[in-house]
Amino acid sequence: MDLSVEIAGIKFKNPVIAASGTFGFGEEFAGLIDLNQLGGIVCKTITKEPREGNPPPRIAETASGMLNSIGLQNPGYEVFVKEKLPFLRKYNANIIVSIAGKTVEEYGELAGILKSIEGISALEVNISCPNVKEGGLAFGTNPVLAAEITHGVKKNTNLPVIVKLTPNVTDIKVIAEAVEKAGADAISAINTLGAMSIDIYTGESRIANVFAGLSGPCIRPVAVKMVYQIYETVKIPVIGIGGISSWMDAVEFFRAGASAIQVGTANFVEPRTMPQIIAGLKRFMEEQKISDIKELIGSIKT
Amino acid sequence: MLQEKGTIWSVKHVMDGVFKLTIVSPEIAIIAKPGQFVMVKCEDKHTFLRRAFCVSGIGIDSEKRWLNIIFKVIGPGTEWLSKLTIGDSIDILGPLGHGYELVKGKDRKILLVAGDIGVAPLISVAEELVKDKENMPEILILYGCQTLNHLCSRNIAGLFPETLQADSNFIITTEDGSFGHKGLVTVMMASLIHEREISQIYACGPNEMLRKVAIISQDDGIPCQVSLEERMACGTGVCNSCVVKVGDEYKKVCTDGPVFRAEEVNWSWI
Numbered sequence: 001m002d003l004s005v006e007i008a009g010i011k012f013k014n015p016v017i018a019a020s021g022t023f024g025f026g027e028e029f030a031g032l033i034d035l036n037q038l039g040g041i042v043c044k045t046i047t048k049e050p051r052e053g054n055p056p057p058r059i060a061e062t063a064s065g066m067l068n069s070i071g072l073q074n075p076g077y078e079v080f081v082k083e084k085l086p087f088l089r090k091y092n093a094n095i096i097v098s099i100a101g102k103t104v105e106e107y108g109e110l111a112g113i114l115k116s117i118e119g120i121s122a123l124e125v126n127i128s129c130p131n132v133k134e135g136g137l138a139f140g141t142n143p144v145l146a147a148e149i150t151h152g153v154k155k156n157t158n159l160p161v162i163v164k165l166t167p168n169v170t171d172i173k174v175i176a177e178a179v180e181k182a183g184a185d186a187i188s189a190i191n192t193l194g195a196m197s198i199d200i201y202t203g204e205s206r207i208a209n210v211f212a213g214l215s216g217p218c219i220r221p222v223a224v225k226m227v228y229q230i231y232e233t234v235k236i237p238v239i240g241i242g243g244i245s246s247w248m249d250a251v252e253f254f255r256a257g258a259s260a261i262q263v264g265t266a267n268f269v270e271p272r273t274m275p276q277i278i279a280g281l282k283r284f285m286e287e288q289k290i291s292d293i294k295e296l297i298g299s300i301k302t
Numbered sequence: 303m304l305q306e307k308g309t310i311w312s313v314k315h316v317m318d319g320v321f322k323l324t325i326v327s328p329e330i331a332i333i334a335k336p337g338q339f340v341m342v343k344c345e346d347k348h349t350f351l352r353r354a355f356c357v358s359g360i361g362i363d364s365e366k367r368w369l370n371i372i373f374k375v376i377g378p379g380t381e382w383l384s385k386l387t388i389g390d391s392i393d394i395l396g397p398l399g400h401g402y403e404l405v406k407g408k409d410r411k412i413l414l415v416a417g418d419i420g421v422a423p424l425i426s427v428a429e430e431l432v433k434d435k436e437n438m439p440e441i442l443i444l445y446g447c448q449t450l451n452h453l454c455s456r457n458i459a460g461l462f463p464e465t466l467q468a469d470s471n472f473i474i475t476t477e478d479g480s481f482g483h484k485g486l487v488t489v490m491m492a493s494l495i496h497e498r499e500i501s502q503i504y505a506c507g508p509n510e511m512l513r514k515v516a517i518i519s520q521d522d523g524i525p526c527q528v529s530l531e532e533r534m535a536c537g538t539g540v541c542n543s544c545v546v547k548v549g550d551e552y553k554k555v556c557t558d559g560p561v562f563r564a565e566e567v568n569w570s571w572i
Binding site: 021022023024028029031032044052053056057058059060061062063064065066068070073216265267268269270271272 | 305349350351352395533535538542544545551552557
């Protein structure tokens, strides 16, 4: 039984990856699950300068999900490389570093800074951050900027470049196409859905920042649709993200066209979600007499 | 951090809308410290995230190892928990966070300042302090709430270890004077802190109360630790949701806290 996949030249022993911002830098869960089991870990998005993040309350529970407006709190790339990466490297899982910038140029700069750092399997480019120059609209909503960022990162690194798309667009196929043309080696989708929630008694927004990102099982159908649309549009591999909390969800994403999946919010509720998914996939493949997980990729019947 | 399927040993309706669950959870109970907390999965369809509860009592006897949680019913999660019965399973993650750093010793005078449901972790502190009978410090429990009906009752002493159930260990205040002394618990604290020669304070309660506790303890130079609270998603330090300002920096209540030294906390920000 073969659970391995190859994405942009990186070999994953299985297609299960921890999503950015949901798994810390690996130490927190080390006592509870065996990190060596995972196909990969995407660390919390790092930026050139440390970022404080937004004032609390940063999260709110919603029906079958949650809102978050963390604000990319991270210690900056220097602390990451010195203190966090060494721990992650001990494990037999692909370490994917998520990067973001305040400007298009900063993405490329950060990619360049990380160029000679060992132990990184790939970069994931977080283009869901607000472009302050353009009134706060995410870079990823603009195909031209998304392509520019992709190009800038590609130019400054030898690592495979995965671009993580935001769903808050009219047509994700346009963005997918643009980043593929600009040289992306793979696409991961989706990031969180723009949302908000109001406390009915106080009348205040439940999140201090007002606007937040929705994640969890409630967004899964949206994510499946978008993964499928991207898969039909590009030739590069697609990594599916969005409300995955069981092996069944994972299979759904493979059928939609995902070569691998990321698990995010589910880690908060059930830290063992990823090992459970790996075990569940093995059972499913045995029952269905599937010897290679790659047979499932894009296996939707149309 | 462990994940354990605990078993409900008992569900007690302690006072109006407040429940105490005793959960047999041997692996977590054996390592849990006062001031730490657990993340509990509520299997109600209107809930998604786990709920955080301070460990409010830890015990070991010949049959079992258990921990207690005390909570007010305020939403679907706590509602679901209050309806559990003996023998039910409950999925717990913990123990989490930094608990209170306890100082023991016969010559010490410890003050526990509890505001409303903030009494929960302090019960655990009291239990730990009375364990060593030879070195047991003097303990005074100052408990305050708004009115008699709000968690406030002549029964508060019953939640604490037997050795502490004498009237002399408790001072109770209600803001409206419906029971005990009238006024804020912090006013009472300020008035007795000198005469009682308090050497250490542990507090838990609403932020407004803790801010005043911090000021009073700092004015008098008495070491003080407070347990803070902020909305949590993971409780384990990976999501960066539950931040509070300590000095100029954001710290996580779940891993850097929930217990902080009172003078560290940025009260003007809170």
